[in-house]
Amino acid sequence: MGNSVGIVRAERASFEEPLAFRSGAVLPRYDLVYETYGKLNSDRSNAILICHALSGHHHVAGVYADAPKSQGWWDNMVGPGKPIDTDRFFVIGMNNLGGCHGSTGPSSIDPETGRPYGSRFPVITVEDWVESQARLADHLGITRFAAVIGGSLGGMQALQWSLAYPDRVRHVLAIASAPRLTAQNIAFNDVARNAILTDPDFHGGDYYQHNVVPTRGLRLARMLGHITYLSDDAMADKFGRELKSGQYNYGYEVEFQIESYLRYQGDKFAGLFDANTYLLMTKALDYFDPANGGDLNSAFAKARADFLVISFTTDWRFSPQRSREIVRPLLHNGRRVSYAEIASAHGHDSFLMEHPHYFDVVRAYLDNVGREVSA
């Protein structure tokens, strides 16, 4: 399925012009960390931006020189000869503003106080991210992306590109995404947030100064998240009612393999990720609604791009129905839309996994995009 992009290195761009957020808050300056794979062509027309989801970051493909197992989170998709082909495209991964992987976020030092931003870091929206991404594009000399691509929350950013900068993006690939959250989606986010917000170690978001981390809350949030990423069937197939020790122990330690899996995932994540970033990401999900509570047909009238929308049959976090809610207003507005509903057992997580039909769809679509741009 193609090769790796090999050894990569993260880069950092500093932006000294203030960025006004949709909330009214202003960030006086910020850094964005990013990686690039492949070569920008002479007319700068072959750039693809990859937008990440809740727990993603800029390290999309390849490995770091000092860490041979540090494959990027979409290394199966991005590389020479892969569906997002770095022999053809100049691919950019970036860590979103508010993140915890190098871009300015709540754990960064606030120049005004000399301490981590913590609770002072403004609530950020998908719209704000796209603004910051546009500035990164300016910085890289990219006027127009061949494509902006994202899964889940990343798909929302890709959609927003087509609305905020209709002339700066030729193709949008929105994978396992939704035009806006449902009440149930918001409800899950709210429980996850409340786990963090009510953790006594949260300290109103300023836990950095207390040398603690709201591990309990972040762990619960991630455990809950994982349930919504997997399909009921995939969980049944993988874990079923299998016991850890082969018998009931009648206590509150791990009994079932599924508990072992969830707690492991929760612990791992809570040790790596910043709780404030988790909160920001879930809020960005909640707030995104290109129609502001109204009609999506009108909202998408601005779009000029062509679209590939992909959903997965067993995804119940953002079900195929949610992708069709993206497709309909695009068709209504005369956009060229391809829609693929991929039969996959792996629920929402499918968008991260290698799957021949899914990968063929992306490859075929981008082959055509590649023909539009010069070598």
Next chain:
Amino acid sequence: MGNSVGIVRAERASFEEPLAFRSGAVLPRYDLVYETYGKLNSDRSNAILICHALSGHHHVAGVYADAPKSQGWWDNMVGPGKPIDTDRFFVIGMNNLGGCHGSTGPSSIDPETGRPYGSRFPVITVEDWVESQARLADHLGITRFAAVIGGSLGGMQALQWSLAYPDRVRHVLAIASAPRLTAQNIAFNDVARNAILTDPDFHGGDYYQHNVVPTRGLRLARMLGHITYLSDDAMADKFGRELKSGQYNYGYEVEFQIESYLRYQGDKFAGLFDANTYLLMTKALDYFDPANGGDLNSAFAKARADFLVISFTTDWRFSPQRSREIVRPLLHNGRRVSYAEIASAHGHDSFLMEHPHYFDVVRAYLDNVGREVSA
């Protein structure tokens, strides 16, 4: 739809014979709190036992003299002329052992220590509950129930009656239930339990002595539970993306009505319910598996009762598929089974709500049961 049973009073039965739990633990003595509605007939053949679900209790119908708004949790279903007709049947509601509404449970005084049981209260199973219910039946002089009825976890108890005491129950009504939990069901329970277990106020289950309550954890558990009780569609219809204040506030206070609803439900529950009981209830759900990991067809070979199995189309906690998993082994074993899949928008909670088709099915079934018993 019939009248209320009127003013009711809880009663208490004390059992001084030890009860051995499936875990090996032994409870030396215990009380069970219960209510009865209607009259036991001369040959004691018209008794119906109502088994409650996770947060239920013995107060099924009627009101207390001093509290005119204290309707029982199934008052719409149980009463004179109602589907479970107290003009015809002698109906018993009871609070399960381990509960927090009067029956012996973790918050009761442990006679050995003079302090609340707390962490010393044994993990209890559906099988143990049925044993204690059988003793209550003995106490009331009921050799054989006309029917044992339950929704959700209550349905599991009703099923277990048909396996533990095949000759003591003529009819089993299992509503919105499942023969055993899936990995996803267990996963949700595990997140809820971990919210309580990791709450610093939990103190390993012995919070009573510390004069605190693990409110944060119990609140999260209930918020999460509520998401799984409602259907995606019902939530969308009831709350959608409606905002509390009509605008985004870009903070972590309540933004959406669904958040307001969930937090209210969480707070209310956390102020009333005992966290240790919540843990026990979820464990009983996890452990129940009449087939012990094996084949349900063999497991149900013991059953002698007739069955009514009811599911609701939008219930995704225990979907219609789970009810069909109950029906199949019963048919395999030649049981008489009626199965109704009710079109209802209200998800798992449907089993508690008045719905003409649902109520007609229960009424019609119990009319026939009523004809079998003398007046």
